[in-house]
Amino acid sequence: xxxxxxxxxxxxxxxxxxxxxxxxxxxxxxxxxxxxxxxxxxxxxxxxxxxxxxxxxxxxxxxxxxxxxxxxxxxxxxxxxxxxxxxxxxxxxxxxxxxxxxxxxxxxxxxxxxxxxxxxxxxxxxxxxxxxxxxxxxxxxxx
Amino acid sequence: xxxxxxxxxxxxxxxxxxxxxxxxxxxxxxxxxxxxxxxxxxxxxxxxxxxxxxxxxxxxxxxxxxxxxxxxxxxxxxxxxxxxxxxxxxxxxxxxxxxxxxxxxxxxxxxxxxxxxxxxxxxxxxxxxxxxxxxxxxxxxxxxxxxxxxxxxxxxxxxxxxxxxxxxxxxxxxxxxxxxxxxxxxxxxxxxxxxxxxxxxxxxxxxxxxxxxxxxxxxxxxxxxxxxxxxxxxxxxxxxxxxxxxxxxxxxxxxxxxxxxxxxxxxxxxxxxxxxxxxxxxxxxxxxxxxxxxxxxxxxxxxxxxxxxxxxxxxxxxxxxxxxxxxxxxxxxxxx
Numbered sequence: 159x160x161x162x163x164x165x166x167x168x169x170x171x172x173x174x175x176x177x178x179x180x181x182x183x184x185x186x187x188x189x190x191x192x193x194x195x196x197x198x199x200x201x202x203x204x205x206x207x208x209x210x211x212x213x214x215x216x217x218x219x220x221x222x223x224x225x226x227x228x229x230x231x232x233x234x235x236x237x238x239x240x241x242x243x244x245x246x247x248x249x250x251x252x253x254x255x256x257x258x259x260x261x262x263x264x265x266x267x268x269x270x271x272x273x274x275x276x277x278x279x280x281x282x283x284x285x286x287x288x289x290x291x292x293x294x295x296x297x298x299x300x301x
Numbered sequence: 302x303x304x305x306x307x308x309x310x311x312x313x314x315x316x317x318x319x320x321x322x323x324x325x326x327x328x329x330x331x332x333x334x335x336x337x338x339x340x341x342x343x344x345x346x347x348x349x350x351x352x353x354x355x356x357x358x359x360x361x362x363x364x365x366x367x368x369x370x371x372x373x374x375x376x377x378x379x380x381x382x383x384x385x386x387x388x389x390x391x392x393x394x395x396x397x398x399x400x401x402x403x404x405x406x407x408x409x410x411x412x413x414x415x416x417x418x419x420x421x422x423x424x425x426x427x428x429x430x431x432x433x434x435x436x437x438x439x440x441x442x443x444x445x446x447x448x449x450x451x452x453x454x455x456x457x458x459x460x461x462x463x464x465x466x467x468x469x470x471x472x473x474x475x476x477x478x479x480x481x482x483x484x485x486x487x488x489x490x491x492x493x494x495x496x497x498x499x500x501x502x503x504x505x506x507x508x509x510x511x512x513x514x515x516x517x518x519x520x521x522x523x524x525x526x527x528x529x530x531x532x533x534x535x536x537x538x539x540x541x542x543x544x545x546x547x548x549x550x551x552x553x554x555x556x557x558x559x560x561x562x563x564x565x566x567x568x569x570x571x572x573x574x575x576x577x578x579x580x581x582x583x584x585x586x587x588x589x590x591x592x593x594x595x596x597x598x599x600x601x602x603x604x605x606x607x608x609x610x611x612x613x614x615x616x617x618x619x620x621x622x623x624x625x626x627x628x629x630x631x632x633x634x635x636x637x
Contacts, residue, residue: 160478160598160618161605169610188331192612199619255479262480269486273493278637285634288483292630297620299416 162251163207166200199297211254214291215246218261221287225268228280234271237264302327305397309341309354312396313403316389319345327354335529336367340406351406352388357399358609366529368392369452371402373504373528376447382435383514383522407524410515413558418550420511420558424520429559430568431522432514436543437572440503440536449504454533458499461535465588466491469595476595476602484594487587487629496584499535500575507531509539511548511557540569540577541585547593547624587632590625597622 161169170193223242229235241264246257265284272280310324322345330338330353339354357367367390374387388403413420421428444450455464470488473481507530515524543556544565550558556565566577601618603609 160601160622161615165605166615169604169607169615170612173610173612183328185329185331189612192331192616196612196615196619199616203619259480262482266480266482266485269482270489273489281637285630285637288486289630289634292483292623292627295623296627297623299620 163200163203166196170197170200195299199299202298207251208249208254210294211251211258212246212249213294215254215258215261217287217290218258218265219244221283222261222264222268224283225272225280228277229268229271230275231271234267238268305339306341308397312391313343313389316391317345321345335527351408353385353404353406354397354401355404356397356401359399366453367400367402369531370527370529372449372452373506373531374404376449376504377439377442377525377528380438380442380447382438383524384528385524385526407515410517410523412513412515412526413511415511415548415550417558420550421516421520424516425555425559427520428516428522429555429557429565432557432559433543433565433568434572435522435525436506436509436539437569437575439506439509440539440569440573440575442504444502444504444533447504449531450533452504452531452533454502454505456502456533458502458535461499461502461533462496462584462588463492465534465538465592469592472595472599476599478598478602478605481594481598481626483626483629483633484591484598487591487594487633490633491584491588491591494584496535496537496581497578499537501536502533503536505532505534505536505538507539507542509543510545511550511559535585536573536575537577537581537585538588540566541582541589542592545586545589545593546628547590547621587629590628590632594622594625594629597625 173189173193219242222238226235226238226242229238241261244257246254269281269284271277272284306324306327309327310322313324314320314322322343325342325344327339327341330340335358336355337358339356341352341354342349343352355367355370371387371390374384378384378386385404385407388405390402391397392400394400419425444452450456455461466488473484473488506525506528508527509525513525513527514522515526516522544562545556546553548557549555552558554562556562559565560568566582569575570577597617600614601622604611604614604618
C-alpha cells in the first residue's frame with residue numbers, strides 16, 4: 159500500500175499545520191474532507207495491513223510451490239522453490255512489504271514464462287491468486 | 302492571497318487594457334491536482350464577471366502542457382460545445398511566479414463526485430445522454446478543422462494504440478514504488494492483443510469523466526473541464542475512459558452513474574458517426590484501467606516524496622490504484 163501509513167499521517171499533520179485555510183474557506187473545506195477520508199483509510203490500513211500481507215505472501219509461496227512443478231527452466235524453478243520454502247521472519251509491515259515485493263517481482267518473472275510457454279492452467283492459477291489479492295487490498299470507504 | 306490578488310489585478314489591467322479593473326474574492330478551489338485552481342471576480346467599466354485562474358503547481362499529479370489545455374478550450378468553445386471561454390494564457394512565470402491561464406467561470410453549477418452513489422439524482426438520464434453526445438461530438442471533429450492537428454500524439458491509425466501504451470508504461474517505469482504484477486500483466490496483454498486500427502485520428506480529451514464537467518439545476522451540462530491531458534489519438538480511448546467502472550459510483554452497468562452501458566455507447570456512436578466495435582472497445586477499456594493505474598502510481602510517488610502533499614494524491618495511491626488493480630484482475634482473469 160503506497161504511500162505508507164506513516165507517510166500519510168506525517169504529511170497530513172504537516173498539511174494541517176501549514177494551515178489549510180490559507181487559500182480560503184472552500185479550499186479548506188475540501189482539503190479537510192479529503193484529509194478525513196485519507197486518515198480514515200490509514201486507520202483501517204493500520205488494522206489490516208499485516209493480515210493482508212501475511213495472507214498474500216502465503217498465497218504466493220503456495221502458488222510458487224505449484225509453479226515449480228510445471229516450469230522447465232531450471233533457474234526459475236530453483237527461485238520458485240526457494241521462495242516457496244521461505245517464511246516471513248516477523249510481522250513488521252516493513253519486513254512483510256520487503257518480502258512481498260520480492261515475491262511479486264518473482265511472480266511477474268513467472269507470469270512472463272507461463273505466458274510465453276502457453277501454460278494455460280498455470281496462468282489460470284496465477285490469476286486466481288491475483289484476483290484474491292486484489293480483492294483483499296480493495297479499500298472500502300466510509301466508517 | 303492578498304499578494305496574489307494584487308499581482309493578478311496588475312496583470313489583468315495590463316493584459317486587457319483596463320486600468321480600472323478590480324480583482325476581488327480570490328479563493329482557491331479544491332481538486333485539480335494538476336493545476337492550482339482559483340475563482341475570482343473581475344470588475345471593470347460597470348461590468349463584473351467571474352473568472353477562473355489555473356496556475357501551474359510546483360509539482361503536478363501528471364505532467365501536462367497548459368498551452369495544450371488552453372488551445373483545447375479555445376477550439377471547442379468556438380465550436381459551441383459546453384466549454385468555458387478562454388480569456389488569457391501567460392507562459393511567462395514573472396507575473397504570478399508560474400505559468401497560468403484564465404477562463405470564464407461557469408457559475409451556479411455542480412460537479413458530480415465518484416464517491417457519491419447518485420451524483421445526478423433525477424437528472425441522471427438526461428445528463429448521461431448529453432454527456433455521451435458531447436463526447437461523440439468531440440470525436441467527430443477533425444483536428445485539422447480546429448487548429449489542433451499538431452497536438453501531441455500518434456497520427457498513424459495503425460500505431461496510435463501502442464503509442465499510448467508506451468506513453469503510460471514509461472510513467473509506470475519511472476514512478477513505480479513497488480512491483481505491480483497485475484498492471485504489468487495488463488501491459489503485456491495490451492501489447493499481445495492490439496486493437497483494430499483507429500477509425501480516425503481525433504482530439505482525445507484524455508480525462509472525460511464524472512467529476513470533470515459541470516451541470517446546472519435543470520440537468521444541463523454547462524462545461525466540460527480539465528482538458529490538460531488532451532492529445533491526438535483513437536476516439537475510443539475517451540469512450541473507454543468515460544465508461545471505466547471507477548467513475549460509475551459503484552454501478553458499472555451505468556457508466557458514470559448515468560445511463561445504461563448499451564445506451565451510452567449508442568448515443569456516442571450516433572453523435573460521433575463512428576462505431577464502438579466491441580473487441581476494440583474492450584481493448585480500450587483494459588487500457589483505461591492501465592492508464593488510471595499509471596496516474597495513481599504517479600500520484601503516490603509525488604505524495605510519498607513530498608513534492609505534492611495534496612491529500613488527493615494519497616487517496617489516489619490507495620483507493621484508486623487498488624480499485625483499478627481489482628478491475629484488471631477481474632477482466633484479465635476472466636479471459637486468461
